[in-house]
Amino acid sequence: MKILAYTMAAVLLAAGAARAQSDDPTGPQPKLPTESLTIIGADGKQHVFTVELPVTQQQQDTGEMFRTSIPAGSGMLFMWPQPETQAMWMKNCPVPEDMVFIGADGIIKSIAEMTVPYSLTPISPGVPVLATLELQGGITAALNINVGDRVIAKQFGGG
Incomplete structure (x- = not known):
């Protein structure tokens, strides 16, 4: 009986380890559902992006991993519960x-x-936020998008 119990425990541990490994992505996730999002600058200029919406924990954990480009007019919007x-x-x-x-x-x-x-260094705003928007590197400077600008999307009561 003890041998059977040990064998079953080993099988369950192996299955759990295999599941944990498969939850760690090894490639980019398929394109997710998208919505339009607009950023309005202090100068009144509007910048429209098509953003993917990761909603499940797995989609959020994978995010932009393994993607070799982020087109200029697109991004990924991570919404937090509060x-x-x-x-x-x-x-x-x-x-x-x-x-x-x-x-x-x-x-x-x-x-x-x-x-x-590839950096594992945490990147934080240092203040509570409801969302994180990931865009192409350098685009906020190129478009003059700044702290204090407004994001218009249904997730923020607009759009």
Whole structure:
């Protein structure tokens, strides 16, 4: 009986380890559903992006991993259940990103420009935010998108 119990325990442990390994992505996830999002600058200029929406934990954990480019007019919008101080990283991300941290009011609270590919260093706005928008590295500077600009999307009561 003890041998059977040990054997069953070993099988369950192996199955759990295999499942844990398969949950760790080894390639980019398929394109996710998208929505339009607009950033309005202090100068009134509008910048429209088509953003993917990772909604499951697995989709959020994978994010932009393994993607070798982020087109200029696109991005990925991570929504959090409530405003909180989030920390992102660049694990398995081969291209730099601009991370735009957005408050519940749709106002940009912080921007991390040109994040370092593959870095495991946490990137945080240092204040509670409701969302993180990942864009092509360097695009916020190129488009003059700044802290204090407004994001218009249904997730922030607009759009």
